[in-house]
Amino acid sequence: MASSTTLKRWLRPEVYPLFAAVGVAVGICGMQLIRNITINPEVRVTKENRAAGVLDDFAEGEKYAEHALRKYVRNRSPEIMPSLNSFFTDPKY
Incomplete structure (x- = not known):
């Protein structure tokens, strides 16, 4: 019940x-x-990788930090709807 x-x-x-x-x-x-x-280059799950210690592989860290979403939004304006915002803010309409 x-x-x-x-x-x-x-x-x-x-x-x-x-x-x-x-x-x-x-x-x-x-x-x-x-x-x-x-x-993630800083996360080591297996015992062999943990025994390696700190690795200074900057290329691997850069690859992890600069993922596809970050590359996609890098040169875009920080607006949700840019066309709608420009419609209401541009005086030419």
């Missing part, structure tokens, strides 16, 4: 946005965790 009241309480349409927000947050955290474990 307790499980049916719990389901009635949490599985209502009003709670779906909360589930979506928490799901997106967990997804982003999981993606960052996997990214750090797999390609």
